[in-house]
Amino acid sequence: MFVVTMEQRPQVLTSAAAGDADSFAILIEPLLDPAYRLAAVMLADRSSAEDAVQEASIKAWRKLRQLRGDVTSLRSWFLSIVANECRMTRRQRWWSVLKLADLPSAESAAQQSATSDLHRALLKLRPEDRLPLVLHFYLDLSLDEVARTLHVSPAAAKSRIYRAAKRLRSDLTLEEVF
C-alpha cells in the first residue's frame, strides 16, 4: 500500500504528468473506492462497475495532461471520466450478455425492507439522475465539485440534485435537501 501525504501530492502529480505510471497509480488509488461506488450505483452491477473503473483509470492516465487545475481538481476530474465510462458501458447492448445480476441474499433482503421505499424509488431513477445524488449525498462532494464532475454550473448542479431528490421524496423542500 502506497501512502501519499497532501504535501507530497503535487510532486507526485508532476511525476505522473511526466509519464510515471507508478506515480499516477499512487494518486488515483484513494479514488478507486469512490469511483467504484459511483459506477456500482450507475450500472447497478458490481462486476461491471469494477471493469468501468479499470477502463476509466486507463483513460485518465492517457488524458492526464488535459487535467486543468491542480491536484485538488483530480477527484472531480477522475469521477467525471468514470461517469462517462459508465454511460459508454450502458450504451453497449452486448454487455448484457456478460452481465450477471447481483442477487440479494435473504439477509440483505431483510435489511432492505427498512429502506425499501427509498430503494425502489432510487432504482426507478435514470442512472443520469442517480449520478448527482451519489456525488453529493454519498460521496460528499461539495456543490462546486459536483458541478465540475457534471460539467455544469454550480446552480445547475444544485438544481439537478434537488430535482432528483424530489423524485425520491416528493414532499422534500429545498431546505431539507441542502
Place this chain on the structure above:
Amino acid sequence: VSNDQFKRELGQVFDEMTGSHSAALPDRVRSSLANVPDQRGPFWIAGIAAVAIAVLVVGILMESINRQQPSIGPGVVPSPTASPSGSPTPNSSLPPFVCASSGVGATPAAPVAFVSAVRTGTHGAYDRLTVEFKNGQPTTIELRTQSGTGFTTSPKGDQVTLAGRNGILVVIHGADLHTSYTGSTDIKTGYATLVEVRQVEDFEGVVQLALGLTGAPCYRAFMLTNPDRLVIDIQAG
C-alpha cells in the same frame, strides 16, 4: 425529513447497492496502467497519421485483392445461435467444455477484423474471456491447449511466462489488435481459474492471446454476433 436523516437513509440504500469492491481492484488497475503504452507526448499526431495511412493502404490492397479473387466466399458459420439483440446465452445452447485444441468457425465479412474490446468476467462455474470485433469477423480461430504457461511472442520470439499452471493459446487469423483496441495487453484478472490474458502476437493480420490458467485447460468457445465477438469460457477446476 431533515437533511441529515435523508442523507443517512440514502447512504444506507447506496451501501446496499454497492457493497465493497474486490480486494484485487487496486492491483488490477495498477497492472493495467503498467501495461498501457504511453501514447501521450508530442508524437501522437504522427502516430495517428501513420495508423490512418496504414489503414488506408491496407484497405486499398485488400479491396484490389477481393476484386481479383471474387470466388473467395465466407467460411463456416459458428455453432451456437445468438440472439440479434445480444441477450444472454442459455446454457443449453452452448457447446460442451473440451480439454483439447480446436478451432472456432467464423464468417469472414471483412479482410481484417479489428479487435475492439477484450473483457474478462467470473461466473462461478467458469471464467469468461470475451474478444469483441469491429469490421466483421476474423477468418479462423484456433485454440491450442498446453501444460505450463510459457509462450513465445511473435515476431520477436521472446519467451514469456504467464501466471498459472496451464495455458491456452488463442490464434486469431484475419484480425488485428491495434486499430480499434486501446486497452491493456496484459490483463491480470485476480480470478480463481483464468488468471492472466496476454497478447503475444499482433502482426500481419494474426493476433495471438495467451491465457494463463490455474486448473486444467478445459473450455468451451463460440462466436456470437451483433456485435461480433468470440467467447471463451474456462471451466472452473
